[in-house]
Amino acid sequence: SVPRGRDADAHLSAMRSVAVASLSIRDFRNLAKVDLDLGPGFNVLSGDNGQGKTNLLEAVYVLATSRSFRTARLDELVAAGAETSSVRGRVADSGDVREQSVGMRRGLRAARIDGKRPPSLAAYALNTPVVVFHPGSLALTAGGGAERRRLLDRIALYSSPASLEEASSYGQAMRARQRVLEKRGEAAGDLDGWEELMVRHGLAVSQGRGAAADLLIPAAERAFARIGPQGLSLSIRYQRGAPPDPEAFRAELTRRRVQDRARGSATMGPHRDELALSLGALGVRAMASQGQHRAVVLALELGEIDVITVTRGVRPVLLLDDVSSELDRARTASLLGALREERGQVLLTTTRPELIDAAGLSGVEGRMSFRVVRGEVW
Secondary structure, three states, X not given: OOOOHHHHHHHHHOOEEEEEEEEEEEXXXXXXXXXXXXXXXXXXXXXXXXXXXXXXXXXHHHHHHOOOOOOOOHHHOEOOOOOOEEEEEEEEEOOEEEEEEEEEEOOEEEEEEOOEOOXXXXXXXXXXXXXXXXHHHHHHHHOOHHHHXXXXXXXXXXXXOOHHHHHHHHHHHHHHHHHHHHHHOXXXXXXXXXXXXXXXXXXXXXXXXXXXXXXXXXXXXXXXXXXXXXXOOEEEEEEOOOOOOHXXXXXXXXXXXXXXXXHOOOOOOHXXXXXXXXXXXXXXXXXXXXXXXXXXXXXXXXXXXXXXXXXXXXXXXXEEEOHHHHOOHHHHHHHHHHHOOOXXXXXXXXXXXXXXXXXXXXXXXXXXXXXXXXOEEO
């Protein structure tokens, strides 16, 4: 069971946190050589635009997950003129310290924990949970449903690591069914088999997402109440893209064969799941202002942090990329006020460090401040 309300707050306060204690970055974008010790609490990275602040956050994200939050192309991370790039770090976790590293060479990567290869990249990412907010995060509310499905899948991964394999198996079965439809038609004998796999793995995916939504929704709605505009409440619903009953799911796939062959894709299934977001009676995606979009995204990210804390027993690292330019002054003040209560490690970039001081964060215990200039960190 998951604690709610005051019980949730008490439960969260008892959680341990994970923190990146040190970084050693080599030839990562414009960061040629950076060696940095970070604090376990609030870390402010200030500097003008284009100096490497976001690159530094990206390096931390790569260290934690082996992936970038900005690109799927590993070769973009390797500095111009360099053959390889690497990020190493010491990660403090409940009194223990481990070394993690990710090395990259034009399309290849190697992740290690204390010098050993993890069973999988998904297993590697579970060790150091991290949540990031950056300008591209607005696609979470303004973009298509795929972004919101990825959010649910990330949360499901922490509570059920097998969910990633289920999603992969469902995708393989769905694509195989589509190939059969297009090559041999809706009467092909092997369609029943592929549809059976779609039902089996698809229901597992939806079950995992539904459980993730049950955890995320109250946490995100509480977060929005703290940082969103007064008088406006966030409402979230998980909408399945397929019937929850296996027989109904199977029958619907059969019924849609002609339609799916004509359209070139499956028109029903968990690949069409949706997380519906509303502010009052209005849908967020179509009707929200830019400021409201940003507030909802932040609420979802803060909710994700609380869910990871509960499911994994560890407070994740929070990366915030220049939120002072992405939010209006009132929302910035609300967010920074909420961050005063944050119990985990925070890395925040800004072009306006005076806003941090104005929000009362200058006196936060353990705060550390850095300046980023032309790829160097002081």
